[in-house]
Amino acid sequence: MLSKRLYQCLGAATLAVAAAACKLPQVATLTQNRSTPAAYANAPAPADSANSARQPWRQFFTDPHLTALIDSALLHNQELNITRQEIDIARNEAQVRKGEYLPFVGLGVRAEAERPGRYTLRGATEEAIDVKPGVRTPDPLANYQLGAFASWEVDIWHRLRNARQAALRRYLASVEGKNFTTTNLVAEIANSYYELLALDNQLAIVRQNIGIQTNALEIVRLQKASARVTELAVQRFEAQVQNTTSRQFDIQQRITETENRLNFLLGRYPQPIVRDAAGLSNLLPPAVQAGLPVQLLQNRPDVRQAELEVQAAGLDVRVARAAFYPALRLSGGAGFEAFRPGLVFSAPESILYSIGGDLAAPLVNRNAIKAVYGSANARQNQAVLNYERTLRNAYVEVANQLANIANLQSSYAAKTREVAALTESVNISTSLFGSARADYTEVLFTQRDAIEARFDVVEIRMQQLQAGVQAYRALGGGWR
Structure with a gap:
């Protein structure tokens, strides 16, 4: 009788310990919020489903020299090739998990x-x-x-199956990571190319003004010889010529650095970049269709990557939970x-x-399993928060660029009118100075304002082109 009762007590204790082994610690888990506003706050037109992100980059960029640079970069850029190796690593990891299941x-x-x-x-x-x-x-x-x-x-509790699915999600996330790198690379090459064209045009403006100012200096010297102006006027015009000449070398240095940056993105050593500098004035800012914010969930590679990371982290939690069984x-x-x-x-x-x-089943020293389970839940919460941050950042980037496009368009129109007025002012001041009806300082100030305005026009045109590129990138375009 005593032996029978002893066996009953041992059996009950065994069942109680087994039940305790299956009891999981309580943890708080977040759920990602995938909601987006109905429309962009700074959209120039009523929201519709037309979206430039669906447009392949070969159709978005029309400059043949630029498309040739992008083609070369997609083959030889080191960072992009590194991400391709990460895809291979993630694919092999998925194969390893599949092998463990068999x-x-x-x-x-x-x-x-x-x-x-x-x-x-x-x-x-x-x-x-x-x-x-x-x-x-x-x-x-x-x-x-x-x-x-x-x-x-x-695999009673699907531990191995969930581990395989988590590895598969991370493989798909690595593919989206490569797409996001491609998007950024295409945008960076286009921005640098447009900057290079703008610098070429600014260099041409500087050289043209050096010639104009040198001619004005010769006129002032002749006027000094005839005692119409003093040495002060000669020195002021001389200083203006030297100032513009110095600016020329600064622009040449920036051109060199921009060319080298482009060559680095193309995965090669420095060499001349083929381009049509005169084509900047013919390049119009691309028309960007923003579509609906909810389309960011499908078009932005980084948003899709973050969502796959959330799914993988959720599967990791299931894997960690199966260790209790x-x-x-x-x-x-x-x-x-x-x-x-x-x-x-x-x-x-x-x-x-x-x-x-x-x-x-684990009965003793379950603290390590609890810690792994808690860490898996914390990583899942991190993935959820990162997803929400990525989605909000995508929306903000698009909204900023839409506002930037609208403001730059108004700024370009005003600056173009300013250049026309200042160009006429230069002609008038030069004519008045030649007839001794205007002071030489008026000529200097008018020339300085005119060259600055022409510089600004080129700068704004470059910013317009870059704003279109950045809006295209922010919408999720460039990887197709």
């Missing part, structure tokens, strides 16, 4: 020889028993084995085994086989 089967050959001590249980047994009637046990006893052996963890493992083997090579394939005496299984 049984492990191996074929092995083994040979050994062993001589136990005669004064041991095993040695005394071998001494007393013949391996075959009339055949004494060899000393030492050899053993030859050939067979196939397998082991398999039965019992695990079932099966093992088995079949083959031949004998103490002499000639007897290895003697059937049925040399045939061996085995099969077994074990079911085990």
Whole structure:
């Protein structure tokens, strides 16, 4: 009676411990918010589904020199090629997880020889028993084995299956990461190319003004010779010429650095960049259709990457949770085994086989499993927060660029009118100065204002082109 009660108590305790092993700690888990505003706050037109992000970059960029640069960069850019290797790594990781889900089967050959001590249980047994009637046990006893052996963890709680799905999500996320790198690369090349065209045009403006100012300096020197102006006027005009000349070298340095930056993006050493500098004035800012904010969920590679990371992190939580439950493992083997090579394939005496299984659950020292589970939940929360931050950042980038496009368009129109007025002012002031009806300072100030205004026109045109590129990138275009 006492023995029966003892067994009952042990059985109840075993069930209680098993139930405690399956009890999970409570953790707080966030859920990502995928909602977006109905429209962009600074959209120039009523919201509709037309979206420039769907347009391939070859159609968005029309300059043949620029498209040739982008083509070269997509093949040779080191950062993009590094992301391609990351895709291969993620693909291999997914294959590894898939392999863990399947049984492990191996074929092995083994040979050994062993001589136990005669004064041991095993040695005394071998001494007393013949391996075959009339055949004494060899000393030492050899053993030859050939067979196939397998082991398999039965995926009761989908631990291995979820780990495989998480690796697959991360592989897809790495593909989106490559797309996002491509988008940024295309935008950076286009921005640098337009900057290079603007610098070429500014350099042409400077050189033209150097010629104009040099001619004005010669006129002032002639006027000084005829005592119409003083040496002060000559020195002021001389200083203006030197100032413009100095600016020319500054622009040349910026051109060199921009060319080198483009060559670096193209994955090559510095060399001349083929371009049509005069074509800047013919390039019109591309018409950008913003579409609806909800389309960012599909068009932005970084948003899709963040969403896949959330899914992978959620699967990691399931994997960590499965560690609290019992695990079932099966093992088995079949083959031949004998103490002499000639007897290895003697059937049925040399045939061996085995099969077994074990079911085990963690009962003691579960703190490590709890910590892993808690970390998995924390990483999932991180992924959710990163997703929401990425989505909001995408919306803000688009809204900023839409406002920038509208403001630059108004600024370009005003600055163009300013250049026309200042150009006429330069002609008037030069004519008045030649007839001694205007002071030389008026000529200098008017020339300075005119060159600054022409510089600003080129700068704004470049900013308009770059704003179109940035809006295209912010919408998720450039990787198709």
